Amino acid sequence: MTDDGLPxxxxxxxxxxxxxxxxNRADAMRxxxxxxxxxIFLGSPVQDLTSGHHTPAATVAGWVALAxxxxxxxxLVFRNMGxxxxxxxxxxxxxxxxxxxxVLCLTLGSAWIGLFVYVSVTCGATxxxxxxxxAIGLNTLTMLLVVLHFGADDWSLVLVxxxxxxxxxxxxxxxxxxxxxxxxxxxxAQLAANEERLRLAxxxxxxxxxxxxxxTLKSELAGRMLPDHPDKAAQQVSDIEQxxxxxxxxxxxxxxxxxxxxxxxxxxxxxxALTAAAVTADMxxxxxxxxxxxxxxxxxxxxxxxAVTNVVRHSGATRCTVxxxxxxxxxxxxxxxxxxxxxxxxxxxxxxxxLTGLTERLEKAGGTLEAGRVKHxxxxxxxxxxxxxxAVGSGA
Numbered sequence: 460m461t462d463d464g465l466p467x468x469x470x471x472x473x474x475x476x477x478x479x480x481x482x483n484r485a486d487a488m489r490x491x492x493x494x495x496x497x498x499i500f501l502g503s504p505v506q507d508l509t510s511g512h513h514t515p516a517a518t519v520a521g522w523v524a525l526a527x528x529x530x531x532x533x534x535l536v537f538r539n540m541g542x543x544x545x546x547x548x549x550x551x552x553x554x555x556x557x558x559x560x561x562v563l564c565l566t567l568g569s570a571w572i573g574l575f576v577y578v579s580v581t582c583g584a585t586x587x588x589x590x591x592x593x594a595i596g597l598n599t600l601t602m603l604l605v606v607l608h609f610g611a612d613d614w615s616l617v618l619v620x621x622x623x624x625x626x627x628x629x630x631x632x633x634x635x636x637x638x639x640x641x642x643x644x645x646x647x648a649q650l651a652a653n654e655e656r657l658r659l660a661x662x663x664x665x666x667x668x669x670x671x672x673x674x675t676l677k678s679e680l681a682g683r684m685l686p687d688h689p690d691k692a693a694q695q696v697s698d699i700e701q702x703x704x705x706x707x708x709x710x711x712x713x714x715x716x717x718x719x720x721x722x723x724x725x726x727x728x729x730x731x732a733l734t735a736a737a738v739t740a741d742m743x744x745x746x747x748x749x750x751x752x753x754x755x756x757x758x759x760x761x762x763x764x765x766a767v768t769n770v771v772r773h774s775g776a777t778r779c780t781v782x783x784x785x786x787x788x789x790x791x792x793x794x795x796x797x798x799x800x801x802x803x804x805x806x807x808x809x810x811x812x813x814l815t816g817l818t819e820r821l822e823k824a825g826g827t828l829e830a831g832r833v834k835h836x837x838x839x840x841x842x843x844x845x846x847x848x849x850a851v852g853s854g855a
Contacts, residue, residue: 500573507570575602583627595624670706720760755843762841766798774802801836
């Protein structure tokens with residue numbers, strides 16, 4: 460993820476939110492476009508009404524009934540993608556759709572059998588799972604009886620009605636799972652933030668509580684000793700200075716630890732950033748940090764962040780591969796990070812400030828950095844020494 464977070468925001472702004480109501484007119488149109496292609500099965504009833512085979516009164520009634528059927532179907536399915544109707548309203552509308560489909564088929568002919576497809580889809584998309592099983596089965600059986608009544612050969616459509624109903628049940632379950640995962644992720648993020656605040660408060664108390672109490676006690680002693688024993692008061696003031704300096708060092712070390720990037724967190728952020736930028740990411744599941752000092756891990760995390768930022772902002776790449784491997788080299792065991800993309804590598808002719816800073820950071824940790832264009836893109840390789848050599852990777 461880039462430092463300013465723009466790719467993530469753009470993705471959240473432009474994505475179609477599954478299982479949530481439309482935010483604006485454009486969002487509503489995108490969802491409507493997803494539904495409209497399924498209206499292809501209305502072609503046969505429309506052709507029947509325009510063929511002139513029915514009386515004017517029957518044709519008018521057919522158009523009104525077809526418009527009502529289509530309106531109820533679209534209302535049910537479209538609303539179900541956001542804020543659905545109440546259970547009773549859904550049941551009444553589904554029953555109305557089934558009744559209209561049956562009546563129109565029996566009165567206007569076999570050309571209207573396709574309406575049962577929409578009844579089945581509506582049952583799978585809007586009814587509770589247990590009720591949907593029976594409703595889809597009953598709708599399919601009703602359609603089968605209508606087909607037998609007309610002596611038609613639309614047996615394949617019967618199978619379509621059954622399978623589409625159960626397919627929509629699966630889509631509905633997928634949407635529900637997506638919504639639950641989104642809520643769970645938000646909850647986990649909130650819990651993690653709360654835990655981090657508690658840890659910060661606990662660490663600050665442990666770091667400063669004793670020091671500040673000691674400073675307060677010695678300040679009081681110095682104040683009482685100052686009139687009669689200035690030499691002893693001076694010793695207390697000297698002790699206060701030492702304690703305060705040590706407290707300042709402890710706070711700085713703690714803050715440095717909080718600000719130090721972690722390689723596992725950067726890997727997760729990399730996956731999100733590349734996906735948001737429409738770059739196909741080939742990522743490791745996790746990184747084995749056995750024997751890697753914190754300073755070396757931090758240097759690799761900075762290298763990964765800088766490399767991915769360049770991929771997203773400057774390279775124009777469509778694919779990026781990230782590897783984290785333990786290797787045995789002539790200088791000893793190392794942990795190697797490789798980031799390779801199929802982009803242009805940026806417009807600069809020489810190393811930028813980011814790569815220069817990374818080189819210095821890695822050298823401080825005892826590591827090395829290699830970066831440059833390859834045959835089909837750009838590659839960055841960062842290595843840091845480790846204290847042990849796990850039985851993974853290959854020697855080089």
